[in-house]
Amino acid sequence: MTMFAVATTAIVIAMVLALTRAIAGPSLYDRVLAGNSFGTKTVLLIGLMGFLTGRPDFLDIALLYALINFTGTLAILRFFSYRKSSTAPAAPHNHTEPSQKEGAP
Amino acid sequence: MTDFTAHISPIVLLDVSLLTMLIVVAFAMLRSRHLFAVVMLSGIYSLLSAAFFVSLDAVDVAFTEAAVGAGISTVLMLGGMLLTVRREKPAAKARAPIALAVVLATGAALIYATTDMPAFGDPNSPANSYVGQLYVEDTPNDIAVPNIVTAVLASYRGFDTLGETMVIFTAGIAVILLLGAGSGRGGRKVADRAVPGHDSSDHKTSDREAK
Numbered sequence: 001m002t003m004f005a006v007a008t009t010a011i012v013i014a015m016v017l018a019l020t021r022a023i024a025g026p027s028l029y030d031r032v033l034a035g036n037s038f039g040t041k042t043v044l045l046i047g048l049m050g051f052l053t054g055r056p057d058f059l060d061i062a063l064l065y066a067l068i069n070f071t072g073t074l075a076i077l078r079f080f081s082y083r084k085s086s087t088a089p090a091a092p093h094n095h096t097e098p099s100q101k102e103g104a105p
Numbered sequence: 106m107t108d109f110t111a112h113i114s115p116i117v118l119l120d121v122s123l124l125t126m127l128i129v130v131a132f133a134m135l136r137s138r139h140l141f142a143v144v145m146l147s148g149i150y151s152l153l154s155a156a157f158f159v160s161l162d163a164v165d166v167a168f169t170e171a172a173v174g175a176g177i178s179t180v181l182m183l184g185g186m187l188l189t190v191r192r193e194k195p196a197a198k199a200r201a202p203i204a205l206a207v208v209l210a211t212g213a214a215l216i217y218a219t220t221d222m223p224a225f226g227d228p229n230s231p232a233n234s235y236v237g238q239l240y241v242e243d244t245p246n247d248i249a250v251p252n253i254v255t256a257v258l259a260s261y262r263g264f265d266t267l268g269e270t271m272v273i274f275t276a277g278i279a280v281i282l283l284l285g286a287g288s289g290r291g292g293r294k295v296a297d298r299a300v301p302g303h304d305s306s307d308h309k310t311s312d313r314e315a316k
Contacts, residue, residue, distance in 0.1 A: 005115050012122050019126055022149055023133040028141055035145040039175070042152040046159050052115065057251040058164055061171075065155070068176040072148060079183040 004052045011048060015041045032076055039069030116160060123157045138193045144182045151175040164252050 015038060022034035043065045050056040130153065134146045151174025158167035223230030233241070240253055240261070250256040258266055 008115070008119060012119070015126065019129065019149065022142075022145055023129075023137075025139075025142060031142055031145045035148050038149050039152055042156050045156055049116075049119070049156075049160055052119075055251065058159060061159060061164060061167060064168065065152070065171050065175075068171050072176055072179050075180040075183060076145075079187065082187055 001052075004048055008045065008048045008052060011041055011045045015045070028080075032073070035076075036069065036073045039065065039072070043069065120157065120160055123153055123160065127153050127157070138195070140186055140191050140193055143193075144179060144186070147182070148175045148179045151178075162252070163254065165254055165258055 018034045018038040018041060022031050022038065025031060043062045046065060047056075047059055047062040050058050050062075127150065130146050130150045134143050134150070137143050137146070151170055155167045155170040155175065158164075158170060223232075227233070231237075240257060244250065244253045244256045248256045248260045250260070
């Protein structure tokens with residue numbers, strides 16, 4: 001029980017760190033990674049919550065969240081690839097694109 | 106009737122930290138003018154509220170929140186951003202005090218309403234004491250499902266849930282018929298051009314011409 005409480009605290013702290021990165025940015029890829037890792041932390045937190053309350057019946061919800069997280073990240077990455085293919089000829093407008101901020105690869 | 110007082114447990118501390126993060130995310134979404142960051146933060150907001158719903162034992166609500174909030178609406182908003190702009194226009198400041206007053210009044214009314222609610226987990230609350238008690242007692246024998254809400258949704262009122270599913274299925278078919286084939290790449294090209302010379306819409310038009 002204490003073990004689960006300590007693990008939950010660690011997960012919550014990790015969630016706060018990922019949240020800080022998602023809010024602060026600065027580049028788009030920071031935010032994508034922060035959102036993805038936040039989803040992973042949510043999966044772990046829900047799994048831990050079940051054991052913390054002594055009813056690990058809801059572990060399959062954590063599995064569903066993992067699936068949603070995976071699909072969501074794929075959708076976001078496809079967004080990048082579409083955007084790149086649709087705005088590549090318009091080179092003068094690239095300086096308004098948010099991905100051109102400092103630190104972006 | 107026995108007296109009931111809510112105790113501070115690890116789960117309550119977890120709820121408090123989840124709600125604090127929800128407030129932080131909400132303010133960050135309000136402050137940000139960068140729409141992609143807002144989409145990512147709204148996904149995080151949905152995940153946080155889904156975790157909070159699981160902590161409140163509302164598992165089916167958490168399922169819906171995760172699937173719709175973190176999954177589908179993120180994809181829909183990204184698709185909308187592909188067709189439109191990626192930055193929010195600065196809002197007019199003139200109406201801000203009125204909006205703030207409306208929001209504060211609504212919030213005060215909602216907080217005032219919560220003072221009538223029973224304490225969290227109170228066994229004497231109306232939800233736990235009248236007809237709900239019957240379901241709490243009979244569900245383990247009638248339907249061996251660990252979550253009573255799920256048992257009520259899927260079995261006790263199964264026909265109602267079937268009807269709801271039918272409505273959503275019909276709506277999905279209608280959306281597919283309206284959008285048509287070829288919408289997988291962000292939809293058809295939007296025909297109406299923005300008015301030239303209109304403020305800050307030049308980025309949008311040039312974006313479309315570039316396609």
